[in-house]
Amino acid sequence: MNILLFGITKSIVGAKYLTVEQPLGNVADLKSYLENKYPAFGELNALAVAVNNQYAEDITSLNPNDEIALIPPVSGG
Amino acid sequence: MEILIQISETIDCSSLYEELKHPQSGGICVFIGVVRNHSQGQKVESLFFEAYEAMAKSEMKKIAEKAGQKWDMQKVVLKHAIGTKNPTEPVVAVGASSSHRDACFEACRFLIDTLKKQVPIWKKEFFKDKSVWVTPHP
Numbered sequence: 001m002n003i004l005l006f007g008i009t010k011s012i013v014g015a016k017y018l019t020v021e022q023p024l025g026n027v028a029d030l031k032s033y034l035e036n037k038y039p040a041f042g043e044l045n046a047l048a049v050a051v052n053n054q055y056a057e058d059i060t061s062l063n064p065n066d067e068i069a070l071i072p073p074v075s076g077g
Numbered sequence: 078m079e080i081l082i083q084i085s086e087t088i089d090c091s092s093l094y095e096e097l098k099h100p101q102s103g104g105i106c107v108f109i110g111v112v113r114n115h116s117q118g119q120k121v122e123s124l125f126f127e128a129y130e131a132m133a134k135s136e137m138k139k140i141a142e143k144a145g146q147k148w149d150m151q152k153v154v155l156k157h158a159i160g161t162k163n164p165t166e167p168v169v170a171v172g173a174s175s176s177h178r179d180a181c182f183e184a185c186r187f188l189i190d191t192l193k194k195q196v197p198i199w200k201k202e203f204f205k206d207k208s209v210w211v212t213p214h215p
Contacts, residue, residue, distance in 0.1 A: 006129050007199030008210040044212065050197070053132040069129055069197075075211040076126065076133075076157055076198025077110050077169045077189060 001062065003030070004069035009047075012040045018070075027051070028058040030068070046073050080141040082134050083156040093172050099151035102174035106181035108189045110169035112162045122203045126159045126168060129197040133157070136196045144173065144187055148180040155188060157198055 003018040010016060024030045027049045035042040048071040049056045055071070062068060081096055090109055097105045112124050141153040154172040162168050171188035173181040200211045 004129070006127055006197065007201075008212055011210065050129070050132055053135050055195075069132070071129070071197050072199070072210075073212045074193070074195065074197055075200040075213055076128070076196050077193035 001064065001068065004067070006069065007072045007075075008044070009041070009070040009072050012038050024062050026058065026062060027056045027060045030062060031058070034070075044072055047071070078141075078145040078150055079152045080138060080145075081152070081154045081156075082137045082141065083154075084128050084130050084133055084137075084159060085156070086158065086160050088156040088158045088167055088170055090167050090170055093154060093170060096154050097152050097172050097174040099174050101176055102151045102181075103176050104178035104181050105172060105174045106178070106185045107170065107172035108185045109167050110189065112164045112166050112168060114164035116202055116204075119204050121164065122205060123161050123163050124168065125161050125201040125203065125208075126157070127199045127201070128157065128159050130159075133196050133198055137192065140188060140191045140195070143191070144184045147187065148173070148175060148184045150175040150180055150184055153184070153188070155192060157192075157196070159198075 001020045050069040050071050051060055051066050093107050137155040150173050152174045156170045158168045173184040175181040
């Protein structure tokens with residue numbers, strides 16, 4: 001499963017994408033995985049996940065063909 | 078209501094009047110966000126903007142549609158720049174046209190405030206000796 005990274009999440013991981021080998025059922029599973037592997041994620045004041053270009057809830061399920069992205073606090077404008 | 082959404086390296090502010098004018102509109106209101114040369118007491122050399130472009134466009138369209146439900150308008154424009162921008166360069170422009178001015182004034186405020194809260198675009202500030210991703214606190 002490939003995860004798109006933007007902004008500070010790219011700096012934390014040190015890459016543009018993150019490949020996760022283990023199966024993750026939903027967004028909450030992904031967040032736990034990330035905070036475990038990269039403690040710096042836990043220090044962000046918010047971290048949203050987008051699934052197929054839409055903001056997702058913790059209970060949103062993740063499927064192999066989904067486009068998944070990490071959305072750190074936005075700062076456009 | 079017509080909607081124009083754009084994410085590009087350079088945003089053209091001079092075209093906004095042509096893009097927003099409409100025979101039924103008696104008023105056009107525009108907000109342009111610009112790079113300033115300081116942040117929290119430090120001199121800013123430039124800003125870098127990154128967008129999750131497909132999602133950003135989809136969120137910008139949602140904001141325009143929401144504004145269209147709240148106010149009676151003829152046209153709405155949301156534009157955002159990406160890449161490196163220097164002080165005085167425009168980075169965001171939102172605008173609305175409506176029969177009477179109250180609607181477009183109020184809508185413009187809503188458009189920029191909501192864009193800043195929910196559109197997946199990120200800003201990196203470049204100072205003389207460091208650079209930081211801006212991560213606003215709630």
